[in-house]
Amino acid sequence: MFETAELGRAVTKEQYAAREPSLRTELLDLQTKLREHGKFPLIVLINGVDGAGKGETVNLLHEWMDPRHLQATAFGAPTDEERARPPFWRYWRALPPRGKTGIFFGNWYTAPIVGRAEKTMSRGRFFQAIERIRLFESGLVDDGALIVKLWFHLSKEQQQAAYDDLRSDKRTRWRVTDADLERHERYERYRKVSADVVEETSTASAPWTVIEAADRRYRELAVGETLVQALAGRLAAPTPSTSPAATTAKTTPRSPPRITGKNVLDTVDLSARVDKDEYERVLPKLQQTFHKAVDALREDNGAVVVVFEGWDAAGKGGAVRRLTEALDARDYRVIPIAAPTDEERAQHYLWRFWRHLPAAGKVAIYDRSWYGRVLVERVEGFCPESAWRRAYGEINEYEEELSEAGVVVIKLWLHVDADEQMRRFKERENTPHKRFKITEEDWRNREKWPAYERAVHEMVERTSTLHAPWHLVSANDKLHARVDVLRHAIERLKARHRQH
């Protein structure tokens, strides 16, 4: 794989001087266009052999490009805030917004490569990690991101020579650590693993460019040319905000859903009732059990995400409070999902959900959620069909990552029928301290009931997964809904506990 990067390519001082100024100008010009265009971020990954000049390249790009619109991030050992969340949380929070450039070195490729070469990671987990990377990158590309992946290669002899060179100069001696020299001994192992990784992750949408890195001038021009070519190509593309279908092949379901005459919501028995006496008898017990189940999970270093979706006025707020009453106010957070801020709008739509992800030991209760993408955004046409269709796979992947990191994902749809909703709307309008809950929008949404029904059906069909199933709550009777929510939450927490 890397043989073509051991050809001894070099650029003379004169050749370099002849190209460098115009290359810089082109790159700057493209960066300005990227910013003005503002429709996608540029993500540059710098990976490869140690001693090949990755750090110097970051410095170089700060010099060649406008550093005000560029941010470089290196990831070392995870902090405890990072360890308390799924592994990709730290990458999500460092992503550049549209129009800007993010340079990542010491990135999501580091752990699998080192883990496999040092044999601290099993083959199974390694391939799982590679698959996760592929999904992560294709999700970003689907959202419009341009990902340029640069792999800097040196042969074993060249690495040795580079280290000797760095060590012979006082100014650069510190760049070569003992760990570097130790890893050099295992060069062949790293090479083999790296070849695997580069091959497995060179997708159509985010291919690697392998750069022969021994000659500084050649390397610098190669980096510049690669970036210019990628940016120019992307900016010239006719529809830059949608990506080629090929990139989504892995994440979206292959066929449209089979729509039978019956909607999944029709299966909910809306006559279910809990009378006041039973409610008052059973609620405290359930809350106590819920509290204990959360405590047990916390001892396992787990966390809980509860997603509340449902018709307007289905009683989400009341059900949320029956959960929070059972918890210490220090341990939970209710996260209402409103319109995104401008920082959020400049990112992938899942970014803001990653951003507010709770740490291990906490309970996060979402009052509406990422499912807005396949509900309100679908029904109101706020995003193109291709985007909400893609979202099913992205959401499943997201929830799987949470689940793997020890987060129990509990998803509830609170179901009422249209008559009950009307009764509640009127009651809200007649109760002063409830009036704020009812808006023009609620009345408008009501008119789109059938469209929402179809969207809910497809959402449940596509995103009710083994690790994060949907639970439909019969909510025409509020007391029944609250009891049912608690019962289901307890069941899910206990099921998870049994697995461990």
Add this chain to the structure above:
Amino acid sequence: MFETAELGRAVTKEQYAAREPSLRTELLDLQTKLREHGKFPLIVLINGVDGAGKGETVNLLHEWMDPRHLQATAFGAPTDEERARPPFWRYWRALPPRGKTGIFFGNWYTAPIVGRAEKTMSRGRFFQAIERIRLFESGLVDDGALIVKLWFHLSKEQQQAAYDDLRSDKRTRWRVTDADLERHERYERYRKVSADVVEETSTASAPWTVIEAADRRYRELAVGETLVQALAGRLAAPTPSTSPAATTAKTTPRSPPRITGKNVLDTVDLSARVDKDEYERVLPKLQQTFHKAVDALREDNGAVVVVFEGWDAAGKGGAVRRLTEALDARDYRVIPIAAPTDEERAQHYLWRFWRHLPAAGKVAIYDRSWYGRVLVERVEGFCPESAWRRAYGEINEYEEELSEAGVVVIKLWLHVDADEQMRRFKERENTPHKRFKITEEDWRNREKWPAYERAVHEMVERTSTLHAPWHLVSANDKLHARVDVLRHAIERLKARHRQH
């Protein structure tokens, strides 16, 4: 101090039922006005005796108010990301934006009270902590925030009774921990320290309200009434975005600066030169020394903040690169200060600088900085005079907090004269890859040279402190400027090292 909160006040079920619905409506209505008004945040602190119902009150406020515009935060032991930054970093990052409500329990009062009562904090550090709190709160109030501080009081007997009560019910038994019972033994000590704290921090701009907490119904109504009164008063005030002068008394300098005929910039010898040969000889050595000094600081768990200010085209970019070349790209971040985002605009102007504060062991280089408040914002009239005048004190306090947390703050003003600036502007216009650096705005700024001179003079006069002095760099000669920046940075790092 707390005797007036041991009067046995209670509210009957009937009294409660008579007031609660209208109180909720008023509170909700005021919260809506706050949001629509959008000019200030509401910050509610909930402190006081354990077992007095602080957590329950947080739950209650989630029920009474619109939880979509309210966020409660509890702070436990700091995470390692928090420990790697000054103590107040975590409070800054949790502040609510204008129009929203933030509820804080387990807040900035916890550590001093516990520390003093448990005798793990000296008297000196205790009073320093109290002073810091006073400055923090008055800074927020100056920026428009409404801070409501609720202190829940119970007598020792009442605390005992509350614990007995909680422990007798299965549902609430978990709320009383062994640590709570231990602390109860030291009730008198906590009471004394708390009285001190409440007295010392009951300022005109952010007074405490002590609430007798034994009777749940009384407590709830008292909380509601206090919030309604504070919000209604504030929303009715004629100029809600500026605060009474009294609150700023502690943070702003007392008298206007003495302006002599001579500007501080006149003291800079602009004829200073470094010739090319000397530059090439001396630069690598300085970079090496700089690198080592940063390493030594890192071993001390310190961090570096370098602030670059200066005339347009004074050579900030080139000087920045001479620093970064000497560092590992993993260890530094160049932070360009552009226009704030909408999330940033909805906060105190220092919020965004707190937000991007580097962790211990890192070097953050600011290309322009928080000094924008007293430079461009002053000169262009982007903020009222009262705001930029107040900023001197706020900035000194900010930098002192950094300095105390082990951050070396290096502040550089790169000085050129108007002729040299003109020469560089023209050069930039004639060099393709430099053209992006020169904008209409640069030409406009140039016309305001005298106003900027006055602003720089006052900035240096007011913010050149012992822990964070300004250094004026003679920059008509770029090589001299770069060498001088490195020399000064090294000197500051070594001075700091000697102190430890």
